[in-house]
Amino acid sequence: MRRVGIVGLGLVGGSLGLALRRAMPGMEVIGVARRPETAAEALRVAAVSSAGTTLAGLTACDLVVLAAPLAATPGLLSDMAPHLAEGARVTDVGSVKGWVVAAAKDKLDLGRNPFMGGHPMAGREVGGIENADVDLFRERPWVFTPEGGSAVPPVWDDWLEAVAATGARPVLMSPSQHDRQVALVSHVPFLLSAGYLLGAGRSEVWDRARLVASSGFRDISRLGAGDPDMYTAIVEANREEVLKAWTETRAALEELEGRMTGPPGALRDLLDEARRTRHEWELADR
Amino acid sequence: MRRVGIVGLGLVGGSLGLALRRAMPGMEVIGVARRPETAAEALRVAAVSSAGTTLAGLTACDLVVLAAPLAATPGLLSDMAPHLAEGARVTDVGSVKGWVVAAAKDKLDLGRNPFMGGHPMAGREVGGIENADVDLFRERPWVFTPEGGSAVPPVWDDWLEAVAATGARPVLMSPSQHDRQVALVSHVPFLLSAGYLLGAGRSEVWDRARLVASSGFRDISRLGAGDPDMYTAIVEANREEVLKAWTETRAALEELEGRMTGPPGALRDLLDEARRTRHEWELADR
Numbered sequence: 226m227r228r229v230g231i232v233g234l235g236l237v238g239g240s241l242g243l244a245l246r247r248a249m250p251g252m253e254v255i256g257v258a259r260r261p262e263t264a265a266e267a268l269r270v271a272a273v274s275s276a277g278t279t280l281a282g283l284t285a286c287d288l289v290v291l292a293a294p295l296a297a298t299p300g301l302l303s304d305m306a307p308h309l310a311e312g313a314r315v316t317d318v319g320s321v322k323g324w325v326v327a328a329a330k331d332k333l334d335l336g337r338n339p340f341m342g343g344h345p346m347a348g349r350e351v352g353g354i355e356n357a358d359v360d361l362f363r364e365r366p367w368v369f370t371p372e373g374g375s376a377v378p379p380v381w382d383d384w385l386e387a388v389a390a391t392g393a394r395p396v397l398m399s400p401s402q403h404d405r406q407v408a409l410v411s412h413v414p415f416l417l418s419a420g421y422l423l424g425a426g427r428s429e430v431w432d433r434a435r436l437v438a439s440s441g442f443r444d445i446s447r448l449g450a451g452d453p454d455m456y457t458a459i460v461e462a463n464r465e466e467v468l469k470a471w472t473e474t475r476a477a478l479e480e481l482e483g484r485m486t487g488p489p490g491a492l493r494d495l496l497d498e499a500r501r502t503r504h505e506w507e508l509a510d511r
Numbered sequence: 512m513r514r515v516g517i518v519g520l521g522l523v524g525g526s527l528g529l530a531l532r533r534a535m536p537g538m539e540v541i542g543v544a545r546r547p548e549t550a551a552e553a554l555r556v557a558a559v560s561s562a563g564t565t566l567a568g569l570t571a572c573d574l575v576v577l578a579a580p581l582a583a584t585p586g587l588l589s590d591m592a593p594h595l596a597e598g599a600r601v602t603d604v605g606s607v608k609g610w611v612v613a614a615a616k617d618k619l620d621l622g623r624n625p626f627m628g629g630h631p632m633a634g635r636e637v638g639g640i641e642n643a644d645v646d647l648f649r650e651r652p653w654v655f656t657p658e659g660g661s662a663v664p665p666v667w668d669d670w671l672e673a674v675a676a677t678g679a680r681p682v683l684m685s686p687s688q689h690d691r692q693v694a695l696v697s698h699v700p701f702l703l704s705a706g707y708l709l710g711a712g713r714s715e716v717w718d719r720a721r722l723v724a725s726s727g728f729r730d731i732s733r734l735g736a737g738d739p740d741m742y743t744a745i746v747e748a749n750r751e752e753v754l755k756a757w758t759e760t761r762a763a764l765e766e767l768e769g770r771m772t773g774p775p776g777a778l779r780d781l782l783d784e785a786r787r788t789r790h791e792w793e794l795a796d797r
Contacts, residue, residue, distance in 0.1 A: 346725035366723045396723060406720035409711055414731035416767060419785035421703055424763030425695055426788030428756065434692035435795045437652045437682060439632035442792065445700035447730045450789040453782035457775045464771065470714065471768065477710030481702060482761075485754065489743050496739035499705035502712030503736040506728065509721045 226383040227253060230286035232301060233293030234258040234267040234276070236349060237318050239357030241290060241391070242272035247359055248390035255282055258354075259293075266354045280305045283313075288384055290343075291317035296458040298325055302332035309338045314380065316343045320407065320455075322370045322400035324462035341381055342370040342400055344407070345393055350450045363392030368407075374399025401466075408466035413474050415456055416467070418449030512669045513539060516572035518587060519579030520544040520553040520562070522635060523604050525643030527576060527677070528558035533645055534676035541568055545579075552640045566591045569599075574670055576629075577603035582744040584611055588618035595624045600666065602629045606693065606741075608656045608686035610748035627667055628656040628686055630693070631679055636736045649678035654693075660685025694752035699760050701742055702753070704735035 229245060231238045234256050242254045256273035257280060258264040264276035275282070283289055283305060293301055298319060309315070315338055319325045322342040329340035347365040349356060367388050371377045375397060377385060385395050398406070425431055425446075460467055484492040515531060517524045520542045528540045542559035543566055544550040550562035561568070569575055569591060579587055584605060595601070601624055605611045608628040615626035633651040635642060653674050657663045661683060663671060671681050684692070711717055711732075746753055770778040 346723055348726065365725055368723055398719070402716075402719065403723075406716050406723055409714050409716060409720045410724035410728045414707065414727045416771075417703060417707055417764070418731060419782050420764040420767040421700065421760055422785035422788040423767060423781055424760035426784065426791070427763065428695050428759045430688075430692050430695055431788070433684070433688070434695045435792045437632055437654055437689075437692055438696035438792055438795075439651055440634065441700045441734050442696045444730050444733045445704060446789050446792070448727050449782075449785045451782075451786070453779045453786060456782055457779040460771055460778060461775055468771065471771070473714045474707055474710035475764075475768075477713065478703070478706040478761075478764075481706040481709060482757065485702075485746055485750065485757070489747055492746060493739045493743040495709055496705050496735075496737075496742055498712065499708035499735045500737070500739060502708040502717070503732050505712070506721045506724055506732070509724075 226287045226387065227251075228255060228286045229253070229387075230255045230257065230283040230289040231273065232257045232280070232283070232289060232291050232305065234263050234272065234354050235292065236352040236354075236356050237345065237347075237361070238290070238292030239267055239270070239272045239354040240359065240361035241292060241318070242267065243270070243357055243359040244362055244391035245387060246271065246274070249387060255286060257282055263354055270354070270357065272354065272357055280308050283308045284310060286310065286313055288314045288316065291315065291319070294455060294458065295319045295321060295325075295462060296454070299328040299332060302328055306333055306338070311337060313338055314384070315340045316384065318343055318345055320344060320411065320459050321462040322403045326370065326400045339378070339380060341377070342403075344368040344403065346411070350447055352452060360392065365393055366396045367393035368396050368398060368403050370398060370400040370403050374402055404463050404466045405469065408463055408470040409473070412459055412463060412467050413470045415448045415451055416460075416471065417474065418446055419456070422446050422449040512573045512673065513537070514541060514572045515539070515673075516541045516543065516569040516575040517559065518543045518566070518569070518575060518577050518591065520549050520558065520640050521578065522638040522640070522642050523631065523633075523647070524576070524578030525553055525556070525558045525640040526645065526647035527578060527604070528553065529556070529643055529645040530648055530677035531673060532557065532560070535673060541572060543568055549640055556640070556643065558640065558643055566594050569594045570596060572596065572599055574600045574602065577601065577605070580741060580744065581605045581607060581611075581748060582740070585614040585618060588614055592619055592624070597623060599624055600670070601626045602670065604629055604631055606630060606697070606745050607748040608689045612656065612686045625664070625666060627663070628689075630654040630656075630689065632697070636733055638738060646678065651679055652682045653679035654682050654684060654689050656684060656686040656689050660688055690749050690752045691755065694749055694756040695759070698745055698749060698753050699756045701734045701737055702746075702757065703760065704732055705742070708732050708735040
C-alpha cells in the first residue's frame, strides 16, 4: 500500500493523514477537500503529501478513506467510482455503518473496488483541519465491519496494520452490531447531553445558574455541543437503533425518578448499580 | 485569622488544607478526621499542621470549616458546639445549603458562633485524602450563602480573602437560590449520568458495547460514578429543587424524543439551541 487517498480533510481526515504519515513515512497520502482553503491548510500542516479539490486525484490510490460528513457519503461514493483504479479499496470513518454499507453496495462495483466500513471511536466537540491531532486515535477502538462481522478478508490486512500503527485498536463486528452498540454508547449519550442543555437553557434560573456551573456541567454538556448537522444525519441514518437504545435509557431514567421520592435506601441501590457499570467499563477499557 | 479547623479530611477538606497552607504559610490548620489513619495521612502530606480525631481539638480555632459528608452535618454541628471558642465562626462546603443552614440554626448559638454556608463548585469522581489536590479550587466558583444572599457581614472578610487565595472565585447568593441553581447544573447532571449508566448496564448489548465505548461514554458517565451515599444524601436534602430541575430537563428530553422521528430540520433546530446553551456557558465561564 503506497498511496492512500483521504476524501474530507476535517478533524478525522486531517488527524488520520497526520497519524499515517508519522507511522509510515514512505506512504503517499493524497487529500481531497471540498474547499481549496482546506486542501491548502492540510498541505501546510503536512497532514497530506498532496492535496486538491477533485476526486480525479484519487486515480493512483491503492486505498481511499472517505472522511467527509455522513450525509455526503452516497454522493461521494457515486462520484468517486469512475476515478478508482481496478482493485482500489474503499473504506470510511462514519458513525453509522449499515446505512453506509448499503450505499457502497449501491454506488460501487464491489467486485472491482471492495468496500469495508470503518469507524474510529474518537472525536472532539470541535472539528476542522485546524483541530487535527496526530494522537486522535491513540488507544481508541477503531471498528471494522466486514461482511459477516467476524473475519476481515486478507486484502484488508495492510490497512488494519496501518490503522494499528496510528495507535488505534482494531475491533471487528457486523454493521448491525456496530449500529446497535454505538447507538447505546455514543448516539444516545449525545442526545441526552443535548436534551439536558436544551432544558437547562430554558430553565427560569439558567441566567444565574450558568455562573456556578462547573466541572459537572462541563462533562454532561460536552457532547451536546457537537455539530447539529452531523448528529441530525446520524439520527436519520441510524434511527431504529437509536430509538431502541433511547427506550432502554428512558426506562432507567423513569425508574430513577420514581426512587427520588422513595426511601433513601432504594435510591442508593440504583446509584450503586450505576456506579458498578462505570467500573465495568473502566476495567474493560484497560 | 490564625487558626482554621477543618472537620473531615477527605478530597475537599484535604485539598482545602493544602491550598490554605500554600496560600497562607503562617496559618495554622487543625484537622479533625473520623479515622486516625486519615488524620495521619493528612499530616503526612502536610494538608494540616496538626490533626486528631476529636472535636475538642477545635477549641482554639478562629474559624471551623465543616467538610464531612452532608448527612453527618447536623450531628457534627451539635457535637462541635461545646468546643467552639466565643466568636469562632463556622462554615461548610456541602452541596446543599438550605438544609445545612437550617441545621446550623438548630444546633449552634449563632449569636456566639456565626454560621455562613459555603459550597466550592469543585469535585472529582474519586474521593479521599489520597486524591487531595492543592489546585482543586483554582478558577472554580465558591458559593457563599449569607442571610439575604447579597452581602457578607464584615466578620467574614478574612475568610473570603483566604478562599480567594486558594484560587477560587467567591460568588454570593441566598441558600434557596443556591439550591435551585445547583439542582439544575450539578444534581440533575449527576442523576442523568447515573440513569444513563443504569440503562446502559442493563442493555442487552452492554457486554459488547462497553468494548467500543470511548470518550463520549467517558464524559456522559463520569458524574454517575460518584459516591452513592453522598448523592443519596444530596437528593434527600434538596429533593424539592432537584425535582423542579428534573421536570425541566425531562420536558426537554421528551421534546427531543418527539423530533427524532420527525423531519430532520426540526431535530436540527433543537440541537442547535442546545449547542448555543453550551456556548453561553463557555462565555459566562471566562
